Amino acid sequence: MTVRALPVLELPARSATGGGEGPRVAAELEEYVVGPESLPRFFIWTLGCQMNHSDSEEMAGALLAAGCAESGSPEDADLVVINSCAIREAAEQKVIGRMGQLAELKQARPGTRVVLTGCAVREDNRHVLRRRYPSVDLFLRPDEEPELVARLGLATLTAPGLMAGMAGHVPPTIARVGRSIAATADRLPGTRAAAVAAGSIRRGSRWDAWVPVIYGCDKTCTYCIVPFSRGPERSRPFDDVLAECRKLARAGVLNLTLLGQNVNSYGHDLPPEQRFADLAGGRTLGRRIDTTGRPDFAALLRAIDALRLEDGRPAIARLRFVTSHPWDLTDRLIDAIAECPSVCEHLHLPVQSGDDGVLHRMGRQYSVEAYLRLVQRLRSAVPGIALSSDVIVGFSGETDRQFEATLELLRTVRYDQVFAAAYSVRPGTPAARLPDDVSPGEKRRRLNALLELQEGIGWELNRAWVGRRTEVLVDRVDQPSAHGEATARGAVRVAGRNRQNKLVHLDGGPELLGRLVDVVIERAGPYSLQGSQVEATIPA
Numbered sequence: 322m323t324v325r326a327l328p329v330l331e332l333p334a335r336s337a338t339g340g341g342e343g344p345r346v347a348a349e350l351e352e353y354v355v356g357p358e359s360l361p362r363f364f365i366w367t368l369g370c371q372m373n374h375s376d377s378e379e380m381a382g383a384l385l386a387a388g389c390a391e392s393g394s395p396e397d398a399d400l401v402v403i404n405s406c407a408i409r410e411a412a413e414q415k416v417i418g419r420m421g422q423l424a425e426l427k428q429a430r431p432g433t434r435v436v437l438t439g440c441a442v443r444e445d446n447r448h449v450l451r452r453r454y455p456s457v458d459l460f461l462r463p464d465e466e467p468e469l470v471a472r473l474g475l476a477t478l479t480a481p482g483l484m485a486g487m488a489g490h491v492p493p494t495i496a497r498v499g500r501s502i503a504a505t506a507d508r509l510p511g512t513r514a515a516a517v518a519a520g521s522i523r524r525g526s527r528w529d530a531w532v533p534v535i536y537g538c539d540k541t542c543t544y545c546i547v548p549f550s551r552g553p554e555r556s557r558p559f560d561d562v563l564a565e566c567r568k569l570a571r572a573g574v575l576n577l578t579l580l581g582q583n584v585n586s587y588g589h590d591l592p593p594e595q596r597f598a599d600l601a602g603g604r605t606l607g608r609r610i611d612t613t614g615r616p617d618f619a620a621l622l623r624a625i626d627a628l629r630l631e632d633g634r635p636a637i638a639r640l641r642f643v644t645s646h647p648w649d650l651t652d653r654l655i656d657a658i659a660e661c662p663s664v665c666e667h668l669h670l671p672v673q674s675g676d677d678g679v680l681h682r683m684g685r686q687y688s689v690e691a692y693l694r695l696v697q698r699l700r701s702a703v704p705g706i707a708l709s710s711d712v713i714v715g716f717s718g719e720t721d722r723q724f725e726a727t728l729e730l731l732r733t734v735r736y737d738q739v740f741a742a743a744y745s746v747r748p749g750t751p752a753a754r755l756p757d758d759v760s761p762g763e764k765r766r767r768l769n770a771l772l773e774l775q776e777g778i779g780w781e782l783n784r785a786w787v788g789r790r791t792e793v794l795v796d797r798v799d800q801p802s803a804h805g806e807a808t809a810r811g812a813v814r815v816a817g818r819n820r821q822n823k824l825v826h827l828d829g830g831p832e833l834l835g836r837l838v839d840v841v842i843e844r845a846g847p848y849s850l851q852g853s854q855v856e857a858t859i860p861a
């Protein structure tokens with residue numbers, strides 16, 4: 322098979338057509354059209370959050386629409402796309418650690434090209450990228466991902482419509498974020514809409530889907546690289562999001578997760594409309610923003626929940642969203658969570674620290690007291706709601722007493738799950754100018770102490786599920802190694818999540834994949850539950 326060595330165009334190509342359908346190929350030109358046998362096989366390696374996974378679905382869809390084939394491993398690929406995460410040093414080190422292997426691959430297959438995108442690629446760090454990632458041929462900022470196909474020279478007459486998001490190439494908009502500059506995600510809502518209309522998003526599951534609703538972040542958490550890598554917030558138009566959700570409901574999706582770095586601030590940047598005239602108010606965040614007449618996240622949740630089946634049940638059985646900044650968790654949003662039957666009884670509400678001084682240095686814009694008030698309001702509005710959180714230990718200047726305050730917060734809130742990490746300096750963030758003065762050993766000690774405490778809390782909460790009946794959406798067949806008991810008994814087991822996002826293992830085979838199953842919980846561990854199926858309710 323002849324494989325075309327991909328060119329890498331440093332300047333985005335222009336659409337020959339200005340987007341849309343593209344011209345018909347004249348008969349006399351047909352012999353020049355690139356045939357599928359010469360198009361590359363691609364492999365996408367995705368790190369980090371669900372937003373990255375959703376972006377990768379879009380890139381995979383664009384490459385498939387261009388006629389490329391997906392490969393199961395980088396060794397068999399002519400094009401390796403790395404969708405990176407820069408939220409912690411460990412994620413970046415993972416990619417840096419792969420550079421040698423990729424160099425060997427390129428030596429063995431000289432036509433192979435490597436693209437790096439995601440949060441590691443920023444407008445202001447291009448000079449260090451080549452040194453840090455020597456095997457990479459092309460760096461794309463997150464807002465440049467829709468250009469992937471064109472920049473690889475794959476947007477041809479055989480791939481009409483691929484350039485819809487870059488008709489005539491719209492140059493990136495640059496915005497100042499603190500002292501840095503960042504490209505804004507102005508083009509992403511448009512390219513997403515084009516990809517949805519073309520049906521070109523390669524979804525990883527028949528029953529589970531991600532839908533981005535807002536790109537970028539306007540917050541200024543001092544440790545976080547996202548505002549610099551993804552730029553300020555840009556909401557997708559209300560009706561675009563709704564149209565995508567409607568399409569997914571028709572396709573049989575049962576579990577839909579709305580995505581954004583901070584979904585709660587959805588809509589403030591959209592133009593005001595008469596239909597949202599009753600939504601009045603403002604937001605203060607460094608600047609005063611008038612949100613009157615603009616949709617908010619509560620309105621979006623209610624509109625998606627209002628998509629119904631003929632029998633009145635929600636067309637999408639389970640609606641989830643990540644991530645929520647506590648600052649934007651309004652009463653309107655809490656009411657919507659409580660009143661929309663499709664919205665799951667689980668909220669991920671990152672707290673990061675249990676000490677006001679640390680929160681202030683982190684730029685989190687809330688106090689521990691305000692956070693606890695929110696938790697109280699949520700629990701009284703949605704009884705039994707499960708809560709999860711993110712915590713950073715060992716942030717600049719964190720004392721023993723301040724760390725103890727975080728442990729105390731965990732004892733008070735009693736989260737179902739906590740994702741904890743030791744602080745690592747992210748170059749380019751405001752916190753990089755603060756001393757990283759908690760030693761690595763002490764960070765490790767604090768992390769272990771926190772995880773041990775949380776394990777006990779999680780286990781206790783899980784034990785309260787024993788004997789209860791719960792609905793599980795089965796989404797995986799257990800690997801024997803992931804479940805010792807399954808191996809011992811030789812039984813095939815499956816696993817999935819209930820509405821409170823608890824991982825539940827149960828007996829059953831692949832025929833249960835994509836089904837909502839009623840399960841009685843029989844045993845509880847610190848991180849998961851085990852139960853037996855009562856009945857399958859809804860087929861995939």
Ligand code: SF4
Pocket residue numbers: 538539540541542545546547548582583646
């Ligand atoms: S809210 Fe804070 S931590 Fe989350 S993406 Fe925005 S700046 Fe980063």
